[in-house]
Amino acid sequence: MRFNAEEWKRRAEKDFEKAWVEGREVLSDVPHFRRYPFIGYELGKPHPVYETIQRLRQAYLRIGFSEVVNPLIVEDVHIRKQFSKEALAVLDRCFYLAGLPRPNVGISEDRIRKIEKIIGKNFSVDELRKVLHLYKKGVIDGDDLSSEIAKALSVEDHTALKVIDEVFPEFKELRSEPTTLTLRSHMTTGWFITLSRLADKYPLPVKLFSIDRCFRREQGEDATRLYTYHSASCVIMDEDVSVEDGKAVAEALLRQFGFEKFRFKEDDKRSKYYIPGTQTEVFAYHPHLENNRKYRDGWIEVATFGIYSPTALAEYDIEYPVMNLGLGVERLAMIIHDYSDVREMVYGFRHIQLSDVDIARKIEMREVPLTAKGLEIASAIIRAFEENASAQGPCEFLAFKGEVFGRELEVYVFERENVKLCGPAYANEIVVHDGNIYGVPRSERFARYFENGVATGVRYVDSFSYMAARRIEEALMTGREEGEVRVRVVEGLSDVNLRVHESLMNYLISNGKEVDVRGPLFLAVRFRVR
Incomplete structure (x- = not known):
């Protein structure tokens, strides 16, 4: 299909x-x-890895595979059974699990006296000994030990913790001991266990997939390797499966990610759990990679499949042949999202890119009027500047006259020099374009900023007028009867009564974005009380 x-x-x-x-x-x-x-x-914005996992899940389901969870923690004996003579090399790459032993803690006369000194009273030694014994046997878990000791001593939990710390050094001296349990390093390890449970219970063909973590004890993490990665793996168990089935599954799966053409090459690694000659590398062509040299003009290895060895299957009493295909989720995600370093993709935050809308919403005024009358004053100042913007100075225009806080107030916009009332940048508007914050006029020169970006609707004259109204309110509250508010040249957002949170500014800087709101504003307001 x-x-x-x-x-x-x-x-x-x-x-x-x-x-x-x-x-x-x-x-x-x-x-x-x-x-x-x-x-x-x-x-919200999904992480590239988990977005790819979700797409892979849907892709597998569409082509008829059912989802299962394979064992993540497995005994090392399974690796030996599956990999035969290669087991030692595989186990060398596995993480072994360890656990803390449960010490046999005695209660001497000296310890009894120390405990009594800490808790300030006598206690039942038998009750405490019983708790320690149950802990040793595993009846009481480690996270319940302090509360159980507190009950035995009839004290608070923090006192019990002090007793454990000062009287029983055995707990502080515990050292982890290794077990035979390993963290799965290959999804194959889990498939043998899962298939052994299904072999005689489900009708053929059995088509399953699992997308989950694997762990690899690398020498260190680098641009292509991590200690943990996600494997997107599937199996087909049937009376007759072949390499052609692997090719068909690979093509059906990867076409859903935009890959168009495929090449198949016998893998030189030849893992022992595959039948010789069946382990196959899948190379796929994606149009958006054809100009990328590192991907060989659009071709890249994306998956591997093979037919499990009858010898390995026999170790689990699986009598039917099994085709297994797997691919690394991180590798596919790097291709789709154009990353070259897996650490940057997995641990970085490049995918959490703020849109122009996100940034625009976080731009706010520093000072705004506190009262309805203050908002009225701000609107009046804006209107006065707009109506007289081109008036030649020296000039003065009444913007507002009325009662405020029980006092008769007059507010004027003015210019004392032989220049226009409003500076050239008075109508500049804050707009976000391609992650950058600009203060520019709505002119043909900057039309693309407004067409392709997000305009905030806030002009310099607006934010200045709100600040002026707030300053006038504060002056009246403190008894001042006259004053001026003016801004000359705008160098930054704060000069025009605007701000963004420090974290957003750090985001813009770290992503190479700019905040350019420079411009000659030259607006002035004065007020007086009659």
Whole structure:
């Protein structure tokens, strides 16, 4: 079956949009949703790895594979059974698990006296000895030990912790001891265990997939390797499976990610758990990679498959042949999202890019009027500047006259020099374009900023007038009867009564973005009380 990548993408987007709308309907009945209306109205940003996992899950389900969870923690005997003579090399790359032993703690006369001194009273030695004995046998867990000792001594938990710390050094001296348990280093390790449980219980063919973590004890993490990665693996168990089945699955799966052409090459590694000659590397062509030299003009290795060895299957009493295909999620995510360093993709934050809308919403005025009358004053100042912007100075215009806080107030816009009332930048507007914050006029020169970016609707004259109104309010509250508010040249956001949070500024700087709001403003307001 051929898969149309665009069709699957269209369906996925439609399903997601439906789920988002349904989610908002559910959230609308939640009190916190009504209190914080932004919840549910903005789509968050998924991590590239988990976004790829979700797409892989849907891709596997579409081609008829059922999802299972394979064992993550396995005894090392399974590696020996599956890898035979290669087991030592594989185990060298495994993380072994260790645990703390449970010490046999005695209670001497000296310890009894120390405990009595700490808790300030006598206690039942038998009750305490019983608790320690149950802990040794594993009946009491380590995280319950302090509370159980507190009960035995009839004291608070913090006192019990002091007793453990000062009287029983055995607990502080514990050292972890290794076990035979390992963290799965290959998804194959889990597949043998899972298939052995299904072999005689489910009708053929059995088609399963699992996407989960594996752990590899590398010499260190670098641009291509991490200690833990995600494997997207599948198996087909049937009476007759072949390399052709692996090719068909690889193609059906990867076409859903935009890959168009495929090449198959016998893998030189030849793992012992595959039948010789069946281990195959899958190379795929993706159009958006053809100009990228590191991917050989669009071709890249993305998966490996093979047929499990009958010898390895026999160790688990599996009598049917099994085809296994696997790919590294991080590798596929790096291709899709154009990363060259897996550490940057997994641990970095490049994917959490703020949109122009996100940035615009975080730009706010530093000072705003405190009262309705203050807002009226701000509107009057804006109107006076707009109506007389080109007036030649020296000049003065009454912007507001009225009663404020029981006093008769007059507010004027003015210019004392032989220049226009408003400076050239008075109508500049704050706009966010491509992650940058600009203060520019709505002119042909800057039309693309407004067409492709997000305009805040805040002009310099607006933010200045709000600041002026606030300063006038504060002056009247402190008994002042006259004063001036003016701004000459704008160098930064604060000069025009605007601000962004320090964290946003750090984000902009770290992502190479700029805040350019420079301009000659030259606005002035004066007030007096009659």
